[in-house]
Amino acid sequence: MLSQEQNELMCRVGPGTPMGDAFRRFWIPICQTSDVPTPDCNPFPIEILGQKLVVFRNTDGDLGVLDQFCPHRRASLAIGRCEGNGIRCLYHGWKFAVDGTVMETPNVNDPDFKNRFKAEAYPVREAGGLVWSYLGPRLLQPDFPHFPWFDAADSNRLNVYALNHCNYVQALEALVDSSHLNILHADGLVASGQLQNLNFAAAAEMTFDAAPTIEVDDTDFGFHYAAIRGGNDQDGNGAQHVRITAFSNPCFIANPNEDLWMCIVPINDEKCIHFHVWWHAERPMGEEPLRSRMLTHVGLDDDALRAYNMTYDTFDDPGRPSLRNRFKQDRDKIRNGSFSGFHSFTQEDSAVNISPGPIKDRSKEILAPVDMAVSRLYRSLISAANAVQQEQEPIGVHADQMKIFGRNATIPHDEDWRSLVPSHQITRRYRPVRLGRGVEDHSHDH
Ligand code: FES
Numbered sequence: 001m002l003s004q005e006q007n008e009l010m011c012r013v014g015p016g017t018p019m020g021d022a023f024r025r026f027w028i029p030i031c032q033t034s035d036v037p038t039p040d041c042n043p044f045p046i047e048i049l050g051q052k053l054v055v056f057r058n059t060d061g062d063l064g065v066l067d068q069f070c071p072h073r074r075a076s077l078a079i080g081r082c083e084g085n086g087i088r089c090l091y092h093g094w095k096f097a098v099d100g101t102v103m104e105t106p107n108v109n110d111p112d113f114k115n116r117f118k119a120e121a122y123p124v125r126e127a128g129g130l131v132w133s134y135l136g137p138r139l140l141q142p143d144f145p146h147f148p149w150f151d152a153a154d155s156n157r158l159n160v161y162a163l164n165h166c167n168y169v170q171a172l173e174a175l176v177d178s179s180h181l182n183i184l185h186a187d188g189l190v191a192s193g194q195l196q197n198l199n200f201a202a203a204a205e206m207t208f209d210a211a212p213t214i215e216v217d218d219t220d221f222g223f224h225y226a227a228i229r230g231g232n233d234q235d236g237n238g239a240q241h242v243r244i245t246a247f248s249n250p251c252f253i254a255n256p257n258e259d260l261w262m263c264i265v266p267i268n269d270e271k272c273i274h275f276h277v278w279w280h281a282e283r284p285m286g287e288e289p290l291r292s293r294m295l296t297h298v299g300l301d302d303d304a305l306r307a308y309n310m311t312y313d314t315f316d317d318p319g320r321p322s323l324r325n326r327f328k329q330d331r332d333k334i335r336n337g338s339f340s341g342f343h344s345f346t347q348e349d350s351a352v353n354i355s356p357g358p359i360k361d362r363s364k365e366i367l368a369p370v371d372m373a374v375s376r377l378y379r380s381l382i383s384a385a386n387a388v389q390q391e392q393e394p395i396g397v398h399a400d401q402m403k404i405f406g407r408n409a410t411i412p413h414d415e416d417w418r419s420l421v422p423s424h425q426i427t428r429r430y431r432p433v434r435l436g437r438g439v440e441d442h443s444h445d446h
């Protein structure tokens with residue numbers, strides 16, 4: 001469905017690439033608060049959009065995001081010392097503040113030397129259990145966004161992330177792909193239906209229909225779509241079950257379960273971070289026992305993540321999931337009744353996402369009508385890359401995230417699902433089309 005050139009344009013995110021430039025117009029999560037929990041804690045090395053960075057917290061508790069390599073002779077600041085409100089390079093002791101100011105250069109006699117340059121530092125914020133940074137041009141820096149779950153108490157919010165050995169689009173497109181849920185995740189959905197007090201029961205209702213109708217609209221933040229099931233009893237009057245997902249550029253997903261927000265951040269072209277945030281006004285998702293029940297059910301508990309090499313300390317182990325070990329699939333489990341042979345949702349998604357290779361060849365994909373949202377995702381990302389190349393702003397840079405929601409509801413057959421998301425500003429509608437026709441062909445302006 002995409003040419004090789006379009007695929008490359010969409011997937012490559014390093015410095016100076018069109019998509020990389022588009023990403024760099026947004027504030028994006030780079031790690032969790034829990035990765036840098038206390039003043040002068042261990043510096044946390046990361047790679048984001050192909051840039052190696054270090055996150056650290058100074059003595060006052062302020063966060064800094066610096067180029068990971070010391071501006072002197074490039075030792076990694078990941079092994080530096082956090083002390084006296086700065087980070088000190090281990091090699092010759094140069095010390096930097098959170099904003100990159102050079103505080104000390106003990107091996108240089110000239111006291112003015114340190115005033116002539118700064119370490120490369122990036123704007124940073126902390127909100128909703130996440131550390132956010134803006135890696136783009138300073139003059140174009142947008143206001144820091146505010147997401148609905150920023151206002152949830154820590155006790156009622158659950159943050160967790162998993163690492164994947166695949167390009168970010170492969171992880172992202174699975175989040176706008178309603179029709180895999182009751183196939184790939186068949187084992188987990190059955191169990192979900194038996195869970196009390198977790199929102200999975202809503203998703204479990206879908207097991208009756210593997211081929212929902214998909215309707216997509218472009219919006220002023222990206223796009224939203226509805227997966228519609230039912231509404232087709234003998235009289236054509238049955239209630240319709242709709243699940244609305246909102247995609248906000250460049251990588252934010254408001255899930256139809258309403259209590260889940262996700263985000264896929266590229267580490268580089270071939271690796272990504274999958275951030276999850278659950279929150280609920282009444283349920284203490286961030287506290288035991290709910291926290292562990294939730295994480296264990298979806299395969300995001302520490303044991304499951306480590307078993308599949310989805311944590312930083314296990315990510316690059318030689319025995320990580322690969323084609324040779326069938327991504328750690330358990331074929332005996334299949335013989336004994338499991339559909340997928342994987343541990344849970346997280347491992348199932350990861351296996352199918354990384355199995356095509358780090359950057360899949362989309363010129364060989366055959367998209368079906370049910371993939372309409374996947375197709376919109378590709379178009380939305382490519383539009384963002386094109387916009388930046390043409391010195392325009394990508395859609396969504398200034399989106400009001402408080403107005404962007406996922407929804408899960410049963411409504412009368414003649415009601416328009418768009419009434420469930422009145423705050424979404426629709427800019428263009430797309431009609432469902434029959435197999436064999438390009439999903440873009442039958443669109444019309446709204
Ligand atoms: S390399 Fe960092 S102080 Fe010399």
Ligand SMILES: [Fe+2]
Pocket residue numbers: 174180181184185345349
């Ligand atoms: Fe999935």
